[in-house]
């Protein structure tokens with residue numbers, strides 16, 4: 001579904017990604033973990049095309065996509081739930097959900113408003129509320145719901161549990177497991193290792209702009225030494 005080979009990225013003169021290689025297969029949930037500042041968001045933004053890879057290759061469904069602008073990558077089926085949620089303070093819940101250009105997933109599924117509201121009943125109740133009237137948890141649900149409306153074949157989520165109460169973190173986990181049960185491929189960036197391991201099939205850990213660990217999620221769950229050394233947990 002997604003493949004990165006030796007991807008490098010810079011912010012101006014500062015070299016942030018030093019040859020990142022990773023992949024997500026069809027129907028797979030992959031977690032991308034690592035401490036603060038190791039390059040997780042930069043990796044996600046490079047996949048989406050918000051930053052251009054200075055070297056290396058990025059392919060979606062075996063088609064090279066590097067150099068393409070974000071809207072083209074969205075059209076090819078990449079959906080993004082950005083770090084910080086990206087909710088517009090003055091747009092209503094409904095308006096957020098009407099924004100993304102409609103696209104069918106490759107399996108033919110299309111997320112109608114009704115289907116989105118079925119998965120997120122709370123958003124239906126708050127349909128007419130503005131973004132800045134929502135709780136953090138509601139904003140996160142809206143950010144996920146908006147990405148689904150775009151009909152993604154691959155969903156990128158950047159720290160969806162950040163800043164949420166334990167109960168809302170649980171809810172995010174339920175949503176991710178529900179999407180997984182529908183075979184939606186997911187690349188999940190998380191600081192919450194427990195949440196990530198509860199949903200992921202495979203994990204990568206980054207350090208200093210590189211992938212330094214790759215294993216099955218079940219293997220990392222058992223490997224407390226690696227968790228401690230690379231994640232500080």
Ligand SMILES: Nc1ncnc2c1ncn2[C@@H]1O[C@H](COP(=O)(O)OP(=O)(O)OP(=O)(O)O)[C@@H](O)[C@H]1O
Nearest residue numbers: 011014016034035036037038039040041042043083
């Ligand atoms: N716009 C920017 N300009 C310059 N440097 C940046 C910019 N954004 C991030 N960086 C730097 O790039 C490195 C990687 O940042 P990135 O946001 O990808 O980390 P992260 O793993 O997502 O961290 P966090 O867990 O805190 O979200 C950091 O050293 C950061 O300071």
Ligand SMILES: [Mg+2]
Nearest residue numbers: 040041042083
């Ligand atoms: Mg980040």
